[in-house]
Amino acid sequence: MGFDAPAVDYDRFMGRYAPTLSVALADCADVHEGMRVLDVGCGPGGLTGELSARAAEVAAIDPAPQFVAACRDRNPGADVREGVAEKLPWADDAFDAALSSLVIGFMRDPDAGVREMARVTRPGGVVAVCMWDVATGGMRMLGLFWDAVQRLRPDVEGEAWMPGGAEGDIAERFTRAGLRDVTSGALTAHADYTGFDDFWEPFTLAVGPAGQYLRSQPEREQAAIREECRRLVPDGAFTLEARAWYALGTSP
Numbered sequence: 001m002g003f004d005a006p007a008v009d010y011d012r013f014m015g016r017y018a019p020t021l022s023v024a025l026a027d028c029a030d031v032h033e034g035m036r037v038l039d040v041g042c043g044p045g046g047l048t049g050e051l052s053a054r055a056a057e058v059a060a061i062d063p064a065p066q067f068v069a070a071c072r073d074r075n076p077g078a079d080v081r082e083g084v085a086e087k088l089p090w091a092d093d094a095f096d097a098a099l100s101s102l103v104i105g106f107m108r109d110p111d112a113g114v115r116e117m118a119r120v121t122r123p124g125g126v127v128a129v130c131m132w133d134v135a136t137g138g139m140r141m142l143g144l145f146w147d148a149v150q151r152l153r154p155d156v157e158g159e160a161w162m163p164g165g166a167e168g169d170i171a172e173r174f175t176r177a178g179l180r181d182v183t184s185g186a187l188t189a190h191a192d193y194t195g196f197d198d199f200w201e202p203f204t205l206a207v208g209p210a211g212q213y214l215r216s217q218p219e220r221e222q223a224a225i226r227e228e229c230r231r232l233v234p235d236g237a238f239t240l241e242a243r244a245w246y247a248l249g250t251s252p
């Protein structure tokens, strides 16, 4: 699935989870000073920034040109390229670690993406991937939205089917790709909202599957979804938790 939204719209919708999720994923992969690290599907560069603060050499890649430009601006020391996970433009064993946050669900061929991440990681280096828990609604922002939609239209599938969105799916892909010592679990991120409008308006920007679904609906339907969301979301300022499934493995 393509992302053509401007980086600032992504920031308002999903980027607000990047500060906490990036730290959790980088900690889990033990990214530290002196490492050569790759961020696959970097978007506007939330994780790239966390890696740049920790590692010696950071590279990043994304197919969306406006995200590549934003990631370059925000991370001037990083080697940021335009391209896809399934065909990484780096040599075998180029990195000590390859990470990817919230991307596997969008890859055309997620298993090929994992194999490529393993290929560019040196033997014994770490591959780490995470994706929101969209299968059981542990990513509350998306869970609330799809709950609202499905109250009105129970036949709508939402994004629960996405690769990586169910517990254990990323680990299975890692094992299939030949990664060793595969472990998996959950990471927790969160974001603060000043109130309902701060929650709702980013959905109207058509970023990602939820926003694009909303945009595809007639105005009356959009208003009904908004009203359902209004009922589900707390009054006043609130914080939403977001669970992501992750897997970690070492390159053979």
Ligand SMILES: C[S@@+](CC[C@H](N)C(=O)[O-])C[C@H]1O[C@@H](n2cnc3c(N)ncnc32)[C@H](O)[C@@H]1O
Pocket (backbone or CB within 6 Å): 001, 002, 003, 014, 015, 018, 040, 041, 042, 043, 044, 045, 046, 047, 061, 062, 063, 064, 067, 083, 084, 085, 086, 100, 101, 102, 103, 106, 107, 108
């Ligand atoms: C939800 S965003 C995640 C961005 C960023 N990693 C983050 O955590 O905020 C998904 C990103 O995956 C990128 N993407 C989609 N298909 C891809 C592919 N085949 N290979 C690499 N990145 C891809 C999109 O352009 C988008 O930037």
